[in-house]
Amino acid sequence: MRQMGARRHRLAAVMVSSGVAALLLGCNPSSKATGEGRLEPGSQVLLTTRGGQPVTSSKSRPLQSGDSVEVFEGTAKVTLPDGQVLELQPGSVLVLDQGPDLRRGDLLVTAPSGSSPTTAIRAAGNQVRVSGAARITIAPSLRVVTYQGTSTLSSGARQIDVPALRTADVSLPGLLPGRPSPLTLDQADPWVGRFLREALDVEAGLESRSRGFTSQVAATDARSPAFYISLLPELAAQTALQQDLVDRFGRVQPDTPVRAGEVLIGSIVALQGQRATFADRLAGAAAFRAEGASWSLVAVDQQVPSIDAVLRMFDAAVNVAPLELAAPAPTVPPPTLPPPTLPVPAPTTRPANPRTAPAPNTTSTTRPAQPRASTPTQAPPTTAPPAVSLDPLLDANLDPVVALLADLLNGR
Numbered sequence: 001m002r003q004m005g006a007r008r009h010r011l012a013a014v015m016v017s018s019g020v021a022a023l024l025l026g027c028n029p030s031s032k033a034t035g036e037g038r039l040e041p042g043s044q045v046l047l048t049t050r051g052g053q054p055v056t057s058s059k060s061r062p063l064q065s066g067d068s069v070e071v072f073e074g075t076a077k078v079t080l081p082d083g084q085v086l087e088l089q090p091g092s093v094l095v096l097d098q099g100p101d102l103r104r105g106d107l108l109v110t111a112p113s114g115s116s117p118t119t120a121i122r123a124a125g126n127q128v129r130v131s132g133a134a135r136i137t138i139a140p141s142l143r144v145v146t147y148q149g150t151s152t153l154s155s156g157a158r159q160i161d162v163p164a165l166r167t168a169d170v171s172l173p174g175l176l177p178g179r180p181s182p183l184t185l186d187q188a189d190p191w192v193g194r195f196l197r198e199a200l201d202v203e204a205g206l207e208s209r210s211r212g213f214t215s216q217v218a219a220t221d222a223r224s225p226a227f228y229i230s231l232l233p234e235l236a237a238q239t240a241l242q243q244d245l246v247d248r249f250g251r252v253q254p255d256t257p258v259r260a261g262e263v264l265i266g267s268i269v270a271l272q273g274q275r276a277t278f279a280d281r282l283a284g285a286a287a288f289r290a291e292g293a294s295w296s297l298v299a300v301d302q303q304v305p306s307i308d309a310v311l312r313m314f315d316a317a318v319n320v321a322p323l324e325l326a327a328p329a330p331t332v333p334p335p336t337l338p339p340p341t342l343p344v345p346a347p348t349t350r351p352a353n354p355r356t357a358p359a360p361n362t363t364s365t366t367r368p369a370q371p372r373a374s375t376p377t378q379a380p381p382t383t384a385p386p387a388v389s390l391d392p393l394l395d396a397n398l399d400p401v402v403a404l405l406a407d408l409l410n411g412r
Helices: 002-027 192-216 225-231 233-237 243-250 260-272 278-290 295-301 307-320 392-409
Strands: 037-041 044-048 055-057 061-063 067-073 076-079 085-088 093-096 100-110 121-123 126-138 142-155 158-163 166-170
Touching (some): 037 044, 067 076, 158 166, 192 260, 192 295, 225 233, 243 260, 243 278, 260 278, 260 295, 295 307
Parallel strands (some): 100 121
Antiparallel strands (some): 044 055, 044 067, 067 093, 076 085, 100 126, 121 126, 142 166
């Protein structure tokens, strides 16, 4: 009886263990990826099976060859048999037919760490293999943006590697770019914040510091390696910062002034980076920056543990080091101009004899302007006109007549 009871206990333990194992296997996403993969809708997707009608699906289910997934609300994930996970954005259309084929929209591909993906993602007549994390977009041409690891883009008979922090565009199949370009830290990118959040947050601060410092440093100091060693004593132990690297970092063209802010931030990135040697980091930072990468991307590319620490080291170098900054140009006040001299109207002379005043012009048909009302002024006092003297000859003839009339009137 005791032996039978013990056997029953062992059997029960085995059954429980088997149930737990089955439950764990059921929770493992890779174990669910059978056939073409497994769909995990974040909200609702439109699923069309081969030869079937579109149906709305909001539950996890396996995918078979010929299935089409269209995301019209929320997001969706498709786990492939090799462990790759495809994340789809709204508006994306993915067809599963002997491998995933992106027909429209955006998807994020993440491969298991340390694995070599066996499944290529087809997109617009091209193929992309991702070892790390990359975004694939069709809008309408193909764009591959690699956040981590490396993506291999194949188009026609050509192939190009797109390392981390780079992007490549393909407008027509077979027309690959000569080399990838630095990616843009775009706030609208739905995944850049997941992989490059710190770089996105401090990008503006690094760029503004570089420009501000460049505008203040004298040209002779900007070209001198000793100047940067005085700001960053850690550079004294490094022999790679020579005149040629200062010029390479700081000059846009061979005959342009050295940008001191570029040299200072590049030196800090090389000091704090963990990729290869100091000389390699210095040269790599200069090359990536020359391609158009922001300082945030350069710091990530050189494996700087904390980009915020680059900001703090830059501020410490500027604030406490004895800098000889270029004096700002004196402010010249604008010239003081004399007030404008207005013309003084000539006084109007009234003619002595009103009879001789010119007659108004009556031939013009234009009505004279109505005179504006003005404040009445006091008229000058009226002066009696002087006696008018008649002609002397006339006076001599009239005098006897006047005298005769006077005698008659007086009764003489």
